Amino acid sequence: MTTIQHWINGSLAQGAATATQPVFNPATGAEQARVVLGGSADVDAAVQAAGRAFETWSESSLTQRTQVMFAFRRLLLDHEEELGRIISAEHGKTVDDARGEITRGREVVEFACGLGDVLKGSFSDQVSRGVDVHDFRQPLGVVAGITPFNFPAMVPLWMHPIAIATGNTFILKPSERDPSAANFVAGLYQKAGLPDGVFNVIHGGKDAVDAILTHPGIEAVSFVGSTPIAKYVHETATSHGKRVQALGGAKNHAVVLPDADLEFTANHITAGAYGSAGERCMAVSVAVAVGDAADALVAVLQRKALKVEVGPGDRPGTDMGPLVTKAAQERVEKAVGTAGAQGATIVVDGRGLKIDGHEDGFFTGPSLLDHVTTQMDAYREELFGPVLAVVRTETLDQAIDVINANPYGNGTALFTASGEAARRFQRKVKVGMIGINVPVPVPMSYYSFGGWKDSLIGDSPIHGPEGTRFYTRPKVVTTRWPQPAQQVTAGFDFPTSN
Ligand code: NAD
Numbered sequence: 001m002t003t004i005q006h007w008i009n010g011s012l013a014q015g016a017a018t019a020t021q022p023v024f025n026p027a028t029g030a031e032q033a034r035v036v037l038g039g040s041a042d043v044d045a046a047v048q049a050a051g052r053a054f055e056t057w058s059e060s061s062l063t064q065r066t067q068v069m070f071a072f073r074r075l076l077l078d079h080e081e082e083l084g085r086i087i088s089a090e091h092g093k094t095v096d097d098a099r100g101e102i103t104r105g106r107e108v109v110e111f112a113c114g115l116g117d118v119l120k121g122s123f124s125d126q127v128s129r130g131v132d133v134h135d136f137r138q139p140l141g142v143v144a145g146i147t148p149f150n151f152p153a154m155v156p157l158w159m160h161p162i163a164i165a166t167g168n169t170f171i172l173k174p175s176e177r178d179p180s181a182a183n184f185v186a187g188l189y190q191k192a193g194l195p196d197g198v199f200n201v202i203h204g205g206k207d208a209v210d211a212i213l214t215h216p217g218i219e220a221v222s223f224v225g226s227t228p229i230a231k232y233v234h235e236t237a238t239s240h241g242k243r244v245q246a247l248g249g250a251k252n253h254a255v256v257l258p259d260a261d262l263e264f265t266a267n268h269i270t271a272g273a274y275g276s277a278g279e280r281c282m283a284v285s286v287a288v289a290v291g292d293a294a295d296a297l298v299a300v301l302q303r304k305a306l307k308v309e310v311g312p313g314d315r316p317g318t319d320m321g322p323l324v325t326k327a328a329q330e331r332v333e334k335a336v337g338t339a340g341a342q343g344a345t346i347v348v349d350g351r352g353l354k355i356d357g358h359e360d361g362f363f364t365g366p367s368l369l370d371h372v373t374t375q376m377d378a379y380r381e382e383l384f385g386p387v388l389a390v391v392r393t394e395t396l397d398q399a400i401d402v403i404n405a406n407p408y409g410n411g412t413a414l415f416t417a418s419g420e421a422a423r424r425f426q427r428k429v430k431v432g433m434i435g436i437n438v439p440v441p442v443p444m445s446y447y448s449f450g451g452w453k454d455s456l457i458g459d460s461p462i463h464g465p466e467g468t469r470f471y472t473r474p475k476v477v478t479t480r481w482p483q484p485a486q487q488v489t490a491g492f493d494f495p496t497s498n
Pocket of ligand 1: 151
């Protein structure tokens, strides 16, 4: 049985902590490895290594840093299939879906390759006679990322390429449920020429997280995961003087107007709801059917849900793999039952699905619930599984009210043929990322990713321009070079420019 170890200062390390936890193959239900659970001594070892590496890495040129990113990008492309299979075997998603997350993560590396342009400072000539002002940004130091299980490659890639290219050194604490992708990426960075200690991986759970949040040698923490933990991370790390970006959970609504193309809309909502078994922070978990769109929409969604091919993620033709753990499978199936008991119509029931040859896998089929109200648990809770709830409203404005009353505000979509409706929708919804006839509107890497309300704690979205700002701090320099013969007088009053 393999033991997945930390990656500190360019090599694998067992670390000081002795506890381990099983890592499962969700498609078979079998334990396939164990992962070490680090503690404060391991985090400290990583901080020491990253702190030493920062002294030289932060002094390297921007060109040297971006050259590493170009090489890293090439390696991510060359190893996409291999990394995709590693992710699929621990997460359960299909290999193609895993390759998709690697591609979207690689786009952040591409953004980091062009950081020279983003990092350009500004210069103001002659703000006062003989005085100029310019600004520039410098890295923070050792920074850390704490990431969820659902995108073991992409979510860390939202963080470390920008942190590293701006001159910081990085400690990643990936999810303990699918930890192998992080070590694989560490190996690619090393092959790309990244100096030892610039990128480190500490595995573990709460102990490792707490050690990161309180370590005085860590300047900033990026977190992506569920809202309760995002709040905890934000509160704990800010109270220890750190800069924090903390992205939380989601409940994403797709609103369907009667003028929407039904086949197109249902295809996209089905893929957005059941892709990756609904384990995406941008998954469509609620379809809001407006007016007389509802009956026809539910009929087409039912037909499409029944056609979703469920199976192991490495089997060609599979649309949707298992859930990540047995506990997740049980939680989702219980929620479907509760929805029925609370008055929802279970149009498609995914519970109790068995896949031939994979009877112990953590599978559940797609479920479709109709006549869901905003009081029901299936609406109020983030189920994070392949369950689509249909809520009915009379008007678009009522649909917007439903979305705005929800505590989450990550993503939302509108399906319509009306430009006026689309404009009204995007201006009125209190949500950070909006799709118009696009079900999963994940912004490109050169924009920033982040929700509103309980989907983002604090004020910093991730990657893109906001990511660059997060991992650097500005200096503003006011300069005067007096001519040798110039008579310079210094006034005692507060200086003004003239
Ligand atoms: P999670 O919150 O359970 O775990 C996230 C990280 O926090 C992991 O590294 C985990 O080890 C750590 N952690 C868990 N419990 C902790 C505790 N009590 N104290 C300290 N650290 C703890 O999330 P998850 O189940 O891995 O991922 C799914 C969640 O992430 C969903 O809520 C999903 O919406 C969210 N998510 C959000 C985004 C986004 O961009 N907003 C993206 C992906 C996932």
